[in-house]
Amino acid sequence: xxxxxxxxxxxxxxxxxxxxxxxxxxxxxxxxxxxxxxxxxxxxxxxxxxxxxxxxxxxxxxxxxxxxxxxxxxxxxxxxxxxxxxxxxxxxxxxxxxxxxxxxxxxxxxxxxxxxxxxxxxxxxxxxxxxxxxxxxxxxxxxxxxxxxxxxxxxxxxxxxxxxxxxxxxxxxxxxxxxxxxxxxxxxxxxxxxxxxxxxxxxxxxxxxxxxxxxxxxxxxxxxxxxxxxxxxxxxxxxxxxxxxxxxxxxxxxxxxxxxxxxxxxxxxxxxxxxxxx
Numbered sequence: 001x002x003x004x005x006x007x008x009x010x011x012x013x014x015x016x017x018x019x020x021x022x023x024x025x026x027x028x029x030x031x032x033x034x035x036x037x038x039x040x041x042x043x044x045x046x047x048x049x050x051x052x053x054x055x056x057x058x059x060x061x062x063x064x065x066x067x068x069x070x071x072x073x074x075x076x077x078x079x080x081x082x083x084x085x086x087x088x089x090x091x092x093x094x095x096x097x098x099x100x101x102x103x104x105x106x107x108x109x110x111x112x113x114x115x116x117x118x119x120x121x122x123x124x125x126x127x128x129x130x131x132x133x134x135x136x137x138x139x140x141x142x143x144x145x146x147x148x149x150x151x152x153x154x155x156x157x158x159x160x161x162x163x164x165x166x167x168x169x170x171x172x173x174x175x176x177x178x179x180x181x182x183x184x185x186x187x188x189x190x191x192x193x194x195x196x197x198x199x200x201x202x203x204x205x206x207x208x209x210x211x212x213x214x215x216x217x218x219x220x221x222x223x224x225x226x227x228x229x230x231x232x233x234x235x236x237x238x239x240x241x242x243x244x245x246x247x248x249x250x251x252x253x254x255x256x257x258x259x260x261x262x263x264x265x266x267x268x269x270x271x272x273x274x275x276x277x278x
Contacts, residue, residue, distance in 0.1 A: 005195075005196055006051055006052050006053045006094065006195060006196070007024070007026070007048060007049060007052040007053070008022070008024070008025045008026070008052065008053045008054075008055060008195065009025070009026040009027075009028065009044075009045060009048060009052060009053070009054050009055070010025055010026065010027045010028065010054075010055045010057060011028055011033070011035070011041075011054060011055065011056045011057060011058050011084065012029070012030070012056070012057035012058040012059075013027055013028070013029030013030070014057065014160075015154065015156070015160055015161065015184070016057045016098065016152070016184055017055075017057045018156070019154050019156050019184040019185060019187075019188060020055070020184065020187060020188030020191060021188075022188070022192070028044060030058075032044060035076060035080035035083060035084065036075050036076065036079055036080055036083065037083070038083040038086060038087060041083055041084060041087045042087045042090070042091075045087055045088070045091055045093065046091060048091065048093060050091070050092045050093075051092065051093070051094065052093050052094070053093065053096055053195045054084065054088055054093050054094065054095050054096065055096045055191060055195075056080075056081065056084045056095065056096065056097050056098060057098045058076065058080055058084075059076060059077050059098070059100075059129070060072065060073045060076045060077055060125070060128075061125065061160070063123055063124075063125050063246070064243065066123070066124040066125040066128070067123065067124050067125075067243075070124050073124055073125065073128050074128050076128075077125070077128035077129055077132055078128050078132045078135070081097060081132035081135070081136060082132070082135060082136075084097070085097070085136055085139060085141060085144065089139075089141050092143070093143070094145070094195065094198070094200075095143060095144050095145070096145045096146075096147060096191060096194065096195060097132070097133075097136060097144065097145070097146050097147070098147055098149070099129055099132070099133050099146050099147060099148045099202075100125075100126070100148060100149065100150070101113075101148045101149060101150030101151075101180060101182075101204065101206065101249050101251045102121075102123075102125065102126045102129065102150065102247050102249065103119040103120070103121050103126050103129050103130040103133065103148070104117065104119060104120055104247065104249045104251070105121065105122040105126075105245070105247040105248075105249070106179070106247060106248050106249040106250055107247075107248060108177060108235050108236075108248070110178070110250060111250065112250045112251065112252050113204070113250065113251050113252065114204070114252045115148075115202040115203065115204060115252075119133065119134070122245045122247050123245055126247065133146055133202070137202070142200060143200060144200055144201075145194050145195070145199060145200050145201065145202075145203065146201070146203070147187070147190065147191060147194065147203055147205045148202065148203065148204050148205060148206075148251065149182035149184075149187050149205045149206060150179070150180040150181055150182055150206050150249055150251055151180065151181035151182065152181070152182050152183075152184050152187070153181060153183060153184070153216075153270060153273055154184040154185060154273060155185060155272070155273040155274075155275075155276040155277050156184070156185075157277065157278070162216065163216075163220060163224070163273060163274065163277060166216065166217050166220045166225070166228070167220055167224045167225045167228070168225075169225070169228055170227055170228060170229065171228065171230075171231070172217060172228065172229070172230060172231070173231045173232070173233035173238065174212070174213040174214040174216075174217045174230060174231070174232065175213050175214065175232075175233055175234075175235050175238050175248070176213075176214045176215075176232055177212060177235050177248050178210035178211065178250065179210060179211065179212065179213075179249055179250060180204075180206040180207075180210060180249060180250050180251040180266070181206065181207060181210075181211050181216075181266050181270070182205060182206050183207055183264075183266070183269035183270070183272070183273055185273070186207055186263055186264065186269055187205055189261075189263075190203075190261060190263065191205070193259065193260070193261045194259070194261075197259060197260070199259045201255075203255055203256045203259075204251040204252055204253055204255065204256060205253075205256065206251045206253050206263070207253075207263045207264060207265060207266035207269045208253055208262070208263050208264070208266065209265045209266045209267060210250060210266065211266045211267055211270060214230065214232055215267070215270075216270060217230045218230055219270065219271065219274055220274065223274045223275075224274060224277065235248065
């Protein structure tokens with residue numbers, strides 16, 4: 001029906017899926033399909049009307065787990081992404097693939113990455129996501145949108161939410177290097193804008209401005225966790241202490257803004273998430 005917003009199906013029922021879902025969305029958890037089984041994806045989506053949007057949030061995201069289970073991470077993050085695109089192409093559906101800004105390792109360069117930059121993954125997780133992006137783009141499917149958020153946080157408590165993790169700590173050492181970050185609630189607005197406007201291609205989906213982990217931890221200490229001891233740590237020392245390298249990445253939001261979407265400042269978004277955390 002002309003002027004009607006497209007039906008949305010969300011694959012995955014985790015933190016992101018539950019936060020970005022809107023009334024009327026179909027949300028399918030892992031019990032409804034197997035992302036490495038294309039037949040199960042087809043059976044799940046075949047009844048969707050032509051032009052519906054499929055938001056693929058399925059991924060293995062734990063960095064240590066991915067390092068220890070490389071084959072399984074590759075199956076879900078790479079093969080799974082291939083399977084979803086093949087089904088969406090067969091059914092003429094708009095695929096919105098949730099990627100990650102972690103495919104770029106900015107180090108201390110403070111280089112701001114655009115969507116055109118070549119990925120520089122620093123760990124298995126980032127490599128599987130980067131390989132998926134490159135493969136998806138190489139297929140030339142015209143109804144593909146790749147969204148790249150970075151350093152996700154939310155007002156919704158969850159064990160993988162940065163606010164939840166920092167709040168549970170009694171002490172921590174945090175770098176003061178600026179980086180991009182994404183409020184998941186704002187990511188939901190970004191995705192709705194891209195879907196409703198039929199914007200295809202790759203988009204960095206981050207809040208404007210930058211924030212440091214030290215900034216985040218300091219706000220959490222004063223607002224949520226007064227017992228949290230916050231100390232600064234040098235970037236090189238921090239990286240050398242890690243079993244799996246974490247990246248420090250800045251992403252440009254210029255392409256998203258060219259579509260008419262202007263995200264709020266990341267520090268404002270972070271304080272909002274803290275104020276509305278419970």
